Amino acid sequence: MNADLGSPRELTGLQRRRALYQPDLPPCLQGTRVRVELGDSTTSIDPKCADIVAQAFSHTFGQKLVHFLEPSTMVSDAQVTEEHPPIRVGVLFSGRQSPGGHNVIWGTYDAMKAQNPHNVLLGFVGGTEGLFAKKTLEITDDVLSSYKNQGGFDLLGRTVDQIRTTEQVNAAMSTCCDLSLDGLIIIGGVTSNSDAAQLAETFAKHNCKTKVIGVPVTLSGDLKNQFVETTVGFDTVCKVNSQLISNVFLDAVSAGKYYYFVRLMGGKASHVAFECALQSHPNMVILGEEVALSKLALMEITNKICEGVEARAAQGKYHGVLLIPEGLIESIPEMYALIQEINNLHSNNVPEDEIPSQLSPWAAALFKFLPPFIRRELVLHQESDNSAQLSQIDTEQLLAHLVEAEMNKRAKEGNYKGRKFSSVCHFFGSQARGSLPSNFDCNYAYVLGHICVQIVATGLNGYMATVTNLKDSINKWRCAAVPLTAMMSVRRHLRGPGAVPIGRPVIHPSPIDLKAESYGVLREKASSFLLDDFYRTPGGIQFEGPGADTKPITLTIEGQDYLGDIEILQDYLEKVRTILKPGCSREILKAAISSMASVNDVLKVMSAPLNAELPLYHFN
Numbered sequence: 162m163n164a165d166l167g168s169p170r171e172l173t174g175l176q177r178r179r180a181l182y183q184p185d186l187p188p189c190l191q192g193t194r195v196r197v198e199l200g201d202s203t204t205s206i207d208p209k210c211a212d213i214v215a216q217a218f219s220h221t222f223g224q225k226l227v228h229f230l231e232p233s234t235m236v237s238d239a240q241v242t243e244e245h246p247p248i249r250v251g252v253l254f255s256g257r258q259s260p261g262g263h264n265v266i267w268g269t270y271d272a273m274k275a276q277n278p279h280n281v282l283l284g285f286v287g288g289t290e291g292l293f294a295k296k297t298l299e300i301t302d303d304v305l306s307s308y309k310n311q312g313g314f315d316l317l318g319r320t321v322d323q324i325r326t327t328e329q330v331n332a333a334m335s336t337c338c339d340l341s342l343d344g345l346i347i348i349g350g351v352t353s354n355s356d357a358a359q360l361a362e363t364f365a366k367h368n369c370k371t372k373v374i375g376v377p378v379t380l381s382g383d384l385k386n387q388f389v390e391t392t393v394g395f396d397t398v399c400k401v402n403s404q405l406i407s408n409v410f411l412d413a414v415s416a417g418k419y420y421y422f423v424r425l426m427g428g429k430a431s432h433v434a435f436e437c438a439l440q441s442h443p444n445m446v447i448l449g450e451e452v453a454l455s456k457l458a459l460m461e462i463t464n465k466i467c468e469g470v471e472a473r474a475a476q477g478k479y480h481g482v483l484l485i486p487e488g489l490i491e492s493i494p495e496m497y498a499l500i501q502e503i504n505n506l507h508s509n510n511v512p513e514d515e516i517p518s519q520l521s522p523w524a525a526a527l528f529k530f531l532p533p534f535i536r537r538e539l540v541l542h543q544e545s546d547n548s549a550q551l552s553q554i555d556t557e558q559l560l561a562h563l564v565e566a567e568m569n570k571r572a573k574e575g576n577y578k579g580r581k582f583s584s585v586c587h588f589f590g591s592q593a594r595g596s597l598p599s600n601f602d603c604n605y606a607y608v609l610g611h612i613c614v615q616i617v618a619t620g621l622n623g624y625m626a627t628v629t630n631l632k633d634s635i636n637k638w639r640c641a642a643v644p645l646t647a648m649m650s651v652r653r654h655l656r657g658p659g660a661v662p663i664g665r666p667v668i669h670p671s672p673i674d675l676k677a678e679s680y681g682v683l684r685e686k687a688s689s690f691l692l693d694d695f696y697r698t699p700g701g702i703q704f705e706g707p708g709a710d711t712k713p714i715t716l717t718i719e720g721q722d723y724l725g726d727i728e729i730l731q732d733y734l735e736k737v738r739t740i741l742k743p744g745c746s747r748e749i750l751k752a753a754i755s756s757m758a759s760v761n762d763v764l765k766v767m768s769a770p771l772n773a774e775l776p777l778y779h780f781n
């Protein structure tokens with residue numbers, strides 16, 4: 162644990178200015194009185210698993226949805242919370258750093274102090290380890306002052322994101338009892354919220370008075386379901402990555418000699434890569450979900466990229482940008498099977514250096530085929546959820562290596578006559594994860610913090626704080642509490658009636674919906690992206706002025722009128738081509754010139770920051 166955690170720190174001019182930003186609240190959270198309305202009883206997100214979840218969570222399964230409304234709203238069966246005896250709440254980061262996390266704590270603190278100045282908020286220093294060891298820091302105005310609207314999780318830090326073993330659960334329970342906590346807020350993604358559900362169940366079973374609350378905070382954006390629209394941090398990370406990617410584009414197109422292979426965070430689902438592709442328009446993006454669906458083998462993916470390289474070479478282009486998610490490696494069937502074998506060996510405590518010799522013959526053959534750097538990375542110790550350390554596996558380098566070998570082979574065999582293929586690889590991980598959070602993430606996290614306090618005040622255990630209607634302005638956001646068990650399910654072995662449930666109930670990461678409109682848009686444009694270099698330069702995150710309040714494209718595109726700039730850019734390119742075509746007719750030239758007004762708009766779009774509110778954007 163870092164000894165400096167939680168200390169006041171010196172802020173730069175930009176950080177000081179950001180610290181002054183005051184997030185907005187939806188009307189229902191603006192006063193000290195909130196109307197609490199009970200909704201429907203819940204079941205499992207997968208009705209076929211309801212019995213299993215109900216059995217595993219006999220004390221917390223089936224609770225009702227709870228909505229927080231403005232007190233003036235006349236709703237039958239509703240109650241108004243008015244009296245607030247002093248409460249004590251603990252909070253911890255249990256999950257990877259994600260921009261905006263600090264604002265959950267700030268929102269919680271403000272809401273607690275507004276309810277009753279004697280309320281106490283304790284932060285656990287060092288995440289789960291701090292929780293087990295009762296290492297707390299009382300949150301005060303002073304402590305918070307240099308962490309408002311700031312990136313990182315360094316106010317409290319985090320360690321192993323796990324509260325699962327009997328020993329860990331008992332340690333957490335004894336801390337909550339000893340500190341007489343009314344509430345415990347766990348800030349994290351799917352794994353941490355699954356642990357939160359288990360903890361809530363255990364507390365209920367043992368009559369522990371502490372109410373456990375989960376908050377959806379993960380840059381990966383994969384804690385997404387009918388109750389949760391997006392997670393805190395996803396917006397910021399996609400904006401920062403898109404800026405970095407667009408910088409790479411300009412570098413690529415300027416020299417025209419390198420292919421950039423960019424790997425983005427997002428292990429179990431490819432939401433970050435998908436959103437960044439919509440924001441930046443790379444030549445190629447390969448999503449884990451597509452590969453898993455089509456069961457593409459490593460060599461098929463390699464060939465697909467080589468075909469793209471060849472098609473571009475035919476147009477005299479020897480540069481390009483390819484995006485992949487870090488989870489791609491696990492989506493490739495043969496790699497998945499190999500990683501599973503390695504995971505099993507890890508679970509049986511086989512040391513890293515002995516793993517290669519204990520693989521099955523076919524897995525050993527695949528392992529041997531891989532370059533040495535990938536072999537080393539594949540056998541590294543596992544994550545807290547017993548999965549491979551995807552951030553440590555340089556899949557972008559593996560693909561670049563295989564594509565180069567294949568292009569050289571094609572050249573040698575006389576099947577490729579273009580210039581030699583050259584690549585540059587990047588992994589954009591912590592560069593974006595440590596960013597100052599966007600206004601959207603600052604607001605969203607702050608509001609979730611307020612909701613946590615309403616959940617404790619209402620006496621709800623095993624709930625997640627949620628906000629829906631996020632695509633609209635904050636005054637239309639809808640605040641609620643959703644039972645964690647409602648988001649849980651059990652994986653099943655086979656599809657159909659013979660399906661056998663495996664594993665324990667957890668909140669699973671949601672993959673990209675390949676039937677969604679936003680995905681359709683991306684695929685429809687794939688060949689233009691590949692060949693026409695429709696690169697976009699979104700620029701840095703806008704904190705003030707036009708564009709400061711834009712949201713992720715994937716959040717706003719679903720169910721909206723999509724009149725994005727892609728069609729317009731294509732149209733523009735066609736017009737330029739027409740004008741440039743030698744001997745084109747006077748009429749065509751005139752028609753092209755008469756459309757110059759829209760061409761100017763297009764140029765504006767191409768040079769303006771993505772976040773700027775442009776007339777051509779109709780995402781919200």
Ligand SMILES: O=P(O)(O)OC[C@H]1O[C@](O)(CO)[C@@H](O)[C@@H]1O
Nearest residue numbers: 257379381426427428550551552
């Ligand atoms: O900093 P670390 O421990 O490498 O974390 C990496 C992991 O965290 C995440 O960013 C968030 O879950 C994953 O995408 C990634 O694999």
